[in-house]
Amino acid sequence: MSLYRSFLLLLCCVYVVFSGANASDTITSSEPVRDSETVFSSGKTFKLGFFSPGNSANRYVGIMFNLPSPTPTAVWVANRDKPINDSSGLLTLSEDGNLVILNGQKEIIWSSSISNSMKNSTAQLLDTGNLVLKDSSNGKVLWESFQYPTDSILQLMKMGTDKSTNTTALLKSWRSPDDPSVGSFSAGIQLQYIPQAFIWNNTTPYWRSSPWDKQIYIGLPEMKSSYHSGVDLVSDNAGTAYQTYSNGNQPWILYYSLNSTGSYQEKVWDQSKKDWVVTWANPRSECDIYAKCGAFGSCNPKSSPICSCIQGFKPKNEGEWEKGEWSGGCIRRTALDCERNKTDVEKGKKDGFLKMQTLGVPNFVIWVSSAKEDCESDCLSNCSCMAYSYYTGIGCMHWNRSLIDIQEYSMDGAADLFIRLAYSELAANDKKDFPVAAIAITVSIGSIIVILCGYLFWKLLAKHRERKRKSETFLREASPKIYQGGMIKDDINQVKIEDITLYSFDMLANATDRFHSASKLGQGGFGPVYKGKLPDGQEIAVKRLSQSSGQGLQEFMRGSRDF
Numbered sequence: 001m002s003l004y005r006s007f008l009l010l011l012c013c014v015y016v017v018f019s020g021a022n023a024s025d026t027i028t029s030s031e032p033v034r035d036s037e038t039v040f041s042s043g044k045t046f047k048l049g050f051f052s053p054g055n056s057a058n059r060y061v062g063i064m065f066n067l068p069s070p071t072p073t074a075v076w077v078a079n080r081d082k083p084i085n086d087s088s089g090l091l092t093l094s095e096d097g098n099l100v101i102l103n104g105q106k107e108i109i110w111s112s113s114i115s116n117s118m119k120n121s122t123a124q125l126l127d128t129g130n131l132v133l134k135d136s137s138n139g140k141v142l143w144e145s146f147q148y149p150t151d152s153i154l155q156l157m158k159m160g161t162d163k164s165t166n167t168t169a170l171l172k173s174w175r176s177p178d179d180p181s182v183g184s185f186s187a188g189i190q191l192q193y194i195p196q197a198f199i200w201n202n203t204t205p206y207w208r209s210s211p212w213d214k215q216i217y218i219g220l221p222e223m224k225s226s227y228h229s230g231v232d233l234v235s236d237n238a239g240t241a242y243q244t245y246s247n248g249n250q251p252w253i254l255y256y257s258l259n260s261t262g263s264y265q266e267k268v269w270d271q272s273k274k275d276w277v278v279t280w281a282n283p284r285s286e287c288d289i290y291a292k293c294g295a296f297g298s299c300n301p302k303s304s305p306i307c308s309c310i311q312g313f314k315p316k317n318e319g320e321w322e323k324g325e326w327s328g329g330c331i332r333r334t335a336l337d338c339e340r341n342k343t344d345v346e347k348g349k350k351d352g353f354l355k356m357q358t359l360g361v362p363n364f365v366i367w368v369s370s371a372k373e374d375c376e377s378d379c380l381s382n383c384s385c386m387a388y389s390y391y392t393g394i395g396c397m398h399w400n401r402s403l404i405d406i407q408e409y410s411m412d413g414a415a416d417l418f419i420r421l422a423y424s425e426l427a428a429n430d431k432k433d434f435p436v437a438a439i440a441i442t443v444s445i446g447s448i449i450v451i452l453c454g455y456l457f458w459k460l461l462a463k464h465r466e467r468k469r470k471s472e473t474f475l476r477e478a479s480p481k482i483y484q485g486g487m488i489k490d491d492i493n494q495v496k497i498e499d500i501t502l503y504s505f506d507m508l509a510n511a512t513d514r515f516h517s518a519s520k521l522g523q524g525g526f527g528p529v530y531k532g533k534l535p536d537g538q539e540i541a542v543k544r545l546s547q548s549s550g551q552g553l554q555e556f557m558r559g560s561r562d563f
């Protein structure tokens, strides 16, 4: 019951507010629109009339969604650069058939400026939000607001160039929320091989979408989902490239506009809040600003500082770069092989490509007809080719100048950009992987060597010990007196007793007939010398040290060398 009453009350309010409404959706010379009046489209989706934006007192003619927004949003403004300062304005049709705005002095403030009209015409606000001027006699459209967008784009509007109608439509931002006059930002489509969306600050690029892959702009992978999935782009080889969008049969109310500080926004009507909500805006981050890190610089919003030179490049001006002035960009550290003087004696190794995952691709794409498998080799064979990328839906892209506007990105939807580098710079990259693989290899090889050396050393030591043990055993047996424990040990080490052939005492005793006096050759300084004969027939001389000589092993060795 109370709901019904409020509804009636609401209807009354609506009626009171819009009591000045034009009965129809058309404007004729006999039915002009005064400042206090409003024209509604047939389905009441849009309305047209005079309004004052923000805190301004100026009067403008605009088209607005017919929604109870606290801040009525004009999606199109006629006299944006020429406001009326009072409520004396009038929107009507002039004698020549043009749609005009007159001020209190009946001066033309704004005109649709159709030169060859001079006809009986009518203007109509369509339910799409398009204001059309038609030839009354044949219904031919002479002019339409959709061809002259201000800062907003509605369904069925085209943003960009349509060669079939010879029109180029740019969005031009308001100067401020209070002032719809042309501001410094504009948005549109640039066709350079492949269409890209741009926002410009005056004539300088401010933001760039990356190329259209026939479904999305590849620098905006999130376009695959949500509201913006209705965005489409039409292009042909004749130079047509314009963006449109369609809600399809979705229930939401949505439009796009470029705000006065250069943000291209998607706005969706929130029925519960009774206001517009920004659901998507570009640029999204500092890194989205065009050419933020200069030529061959790469931006990553997650690092600090956000700018770095691509691998193989160094800051052009180190001092400026350190100060965060990145616009100077980076230069190559090592000249490309293909650029080098071919008379050079040392011929470098062939250039190669560094793979980088990026958000979209750099500006100034050159589309080439190469197949996927030839995209790399075709780039490599042309020294002016700085990079390549292959993208399904686009094909092979080459770059033949400084790589501008690169963002590092490793998430789903990243592009694979292959950047030409000198061989040595690529090799340097391989070294980056050193710690993981190479340390493991080094460690394992090292361990094997250590183990092997240890084993060999142990074997050698064992052999050494074995020989020493044998010699010592022999010596102990042969001459217990000489071998007096540790005393002789040192001598053994010094003279390398292992190096000489040893014979047992019994063997020598037999060879000399038990040191018979008949075998005695003579008497040396420290003992007698005997002549003997080994079992194999070899004649030998044997010196027998006398127990009293006190001689050591050294003397013995010397003595044996004397033979």
Ligand SMILES: *[C@@H]1O[C@H](CO)[C@@H](O)[C@H](O)[C@H]1NC(C)=O
Pocket (backbone or CB within 6 Å): 085, 086, 103
């Ligand atoms: C409004 O504009 C008219 C001419 O466009 C001018 O003559 C008049 O002085 C202005 N009035 C105010 C209050 O600024």
Ligand SMILES: *[C@@H]1O[C@H](CO)[C@@H](O)[C@H](O)[C@H]1NC(C)=O
Pocket (backbone or CB within 6 Å): 120, 121, 136, 137
């Ligand atoms: C203009 O067209 C309307 C509708 O066709 C017609 O009623 C009217 O007489 C015409 N006016 C002139 C001046 O031709």
Ligand SMILES: *[C@@H]1O[C@H](CO)[C@@H](O)[C@H](O)[C@H]1NC(C)=O
Pocket (backbone or CB within 6 Å): 163, 164, 165, 166
């Ligand atoms: C577009 O403009 C060109 C030259 O300005 C002209 O030759 C052509 O007829 C125009 N096309 C259309 C459809 O108006």
Ligand SMILES: *[C@@H]1O[C@H](CO)[C@@H](O)[C@H](O)[C@H]1NC(C)=O
Pocket (backbone or CB within 6 Å): 184, 201, 202, 261, 262
């Ligand atoms: C836009 O360009 C002007 C110079 O034309 C510059 O002063 C201003 O800072 C730029 N704005 C932004 C947001 O880059």
Ligand SMILES: *[C@@H]1O[C@H](CO)[C@@H](O)[C@H](O)[C@H]1NC(C)=O
Pocket (backbone or CB within 6 Å): 177, 259, 260, 261, 262, 263, 265, 278, 281
């Ligand atoms: C434009 O939109 C951006 C992003 O939503 C916002 O930060 C900025 O304040 C807006 N500018 C104005 C003048 O409202």
Ligand SMILES: *[C@@H]1O[C@H](CO)[C@@H](O)[C@H](O)[C@H]1NC(C)=O
Pocket (backbone or CB within 6 Å): 341, 342, 343
């Ligand atoms: C080789 O390079 C030097 C300097 O870079 C240049 O002066 C010279 O003309 C080059 N020679 C040839 C054969 O290109």
Ligand SMILES: *[C@@H]1O[C@H](CO)[C@@H](O)[C@H](O)[C@H]1NC(C)=O
Pocket (backbone or CB within 6 Å): 366, 382, 383, 384, 385, 398, 400
């Ligand atoms: C190399 O590439 C440049 C620019 O991309 C092009 O103008 C030139 O014709 C190419 N040269 C060859 C030999 O393909």
Ligand SMILES: *[C@@H]1O[C@H](CO)[C@@H](O)[C@H](O)[C@H]1NC(C)=O
Pocket (backbone or CB within 6 Å): 366, 384, 400, 401
């Ligand atoms: C890049 O290629 C385009 C098209 O082939 C050519 O017009 C331009 O001069 C080239 N630029 C450079 C720097 O080689």
